[in-house]
Amino acid sequence: MTKTIVVLGGAYAGVGVAHRLLKYTKPQVKDLKVILVSKNSHFFWNLASVRAIVPGVLSEEQYSQPIEKGFAKYPADSFEFIVGSAEDVDVTAKTVKISTTNDGGERVLSYDHLVLATGTRAVDNSVPWKSNGTYEEVSAVIANIQDKVKTAKHIVIAGAGATGVEAAAELAFEYGKQKEVVLLSGSAELLDGDSLSSNVAGELKKLGVQVQKSARVESTHELPDGKTEVVLKSGDKIVTDLYLPTMGMAPNTEYLPANLLTDRKFVDVDEFYAVKNATDVWAAGDVVWKPRGSFVVSDKQAAGIAKNIDLVLKGKAPTVVKTLPMDVLMVATGRSRGVGRMGPVKVFSLMVYLIKGKTLGVQSLPGYVDGSAF
Structure with missing residues (x-):
């Protein structure tokens, strides 16, 4: 019987979970199928959005690439990509109602495991700091x-x-x-x-x-x-x-039952990043904001969830998801300098420039799209 994993969200965490499951779990769990749902047909490298607004500095291909082509190498029956958005989740029936973008239709997906990675959005739709739409x-x-x-x-x-x-x-x-x-x-x-x-x-x-x-x-x-x-x-x-x-950032959680959320409307998860008050539901990335939104933290959460789903599918217990041992903050200040810290220890400007400011990570986008980064 097919084991269906529905992943909601086509950014860092969602794409990361989908690729990891297809690369590492599918070869051992032959009947696995991953369905990735994303409002945006492209992976938007929003880390570079602050540079993308400056005319002539970045080409669109450097910060936005089609998601579906990156999954073409997997068997056709093991992956499906849906451009659309979640409208409702029933954790008892284990179903997700999807509004599809291309034809304006509606689908109801049944899942064995559900991954919530719908992130956050800018309250003002006139700015591109987050992928607010198609x-x-x-x-x-x-x-x-x-x-x-x-x-x-x-x-x-x-x-x-x-x-x-x-x-x-x-x-x-x-x-x-x-x-x-x-x-x-x-x-x-x-x-x-x-x-x-x-x-x-x-x-x-x-x-x-x-x-x-x-x-x-x-x-x-x-x-x-x-x-x-x-x-x-x-x-x-x-x-x-x-x-x-x-x-003004708001979590994209309106489609979820209130008992799955914190008082700030983020998804409430335990140390395994399993969603509280639900079975076989997991969450990662900005939608959990734990400890806060971060590219590196989102990636580690995604890796942890993929590993835990793999373990559960094989009848084993999940493990605690570990992210970073300290709070890290790096801020680019133009294209030659930056400021940062690792915990309380400040980092040299040159290091911040080399790690973040030089490219804002756009060189990593192709690897996220095709899965070679994982």
Whole structure:
């Protein structure tokens, strides 16, 4: 009897689980079938989104590639790719209702094991920090921002977390004094007061980024001339050619029963990354936010889940999923420098540049798509 694994989400965690199961479990579990469901037909390397908005720096192929072709090497009866989104999960009946994108239809999938890897989304659909929609929608958002960047003389980036800092640094690195780049921090310090805050502030100053702290955005209004008026909680107003919000991420969990979620609407998992209050359901990546969203953590979670599904299919007990022994944070500040830490120990700028800032990892995209990275 076929053992069907349904994986929801076509990004780092979902694609990682699917490839690992097909590469390492399928040869031993002959009747295994993996069904991967993704709203985006392409794997979007969102780590590079902050650089993708800068015209002429990256080609689309460097940060976005078709998912399905990467699975073509597996037997046809062992893999199915569905472009669509989950609408409902019944953990008792072990079924998932899918809304398919290409034909606007609906399918109900039965599973033996279900993997939740639907990640998070940007609350504002006008920015590409996450894959908020289909391939066509994400491509259109990036193209629109690139067009606006070309003509903008003044750019405001709201939110001074890692994404906001990196976006501001990329723009300032590319344009220098040609464009005025303003970074608004809702908190009194950058990175919400992380120990790297002062280091980041120093790097941004070198690039000419104007940083405003304790500058929380109250509202924004598009003006008749196409500019945007940004109203701060202090009452101050800023008129800008281009407004890019980086704050506001929400988990993609609306399709799930409430008893599977934490009070913050992320998926609640145990130490095996099995979903609590469900049987044969697993979750990884930003959708669990444990300990927080991270590319490296997501990959380790995906590896752990694939291993545990493999064990359970073979009648063995799952093992505890281990991620990182310490909290790691690396922030690129343009295309030549960066700041970072491993736990409390700060990392040299050159190391951050070599590990992250030089390419933002785009060289790894082909390996994720075709499975050779795993």
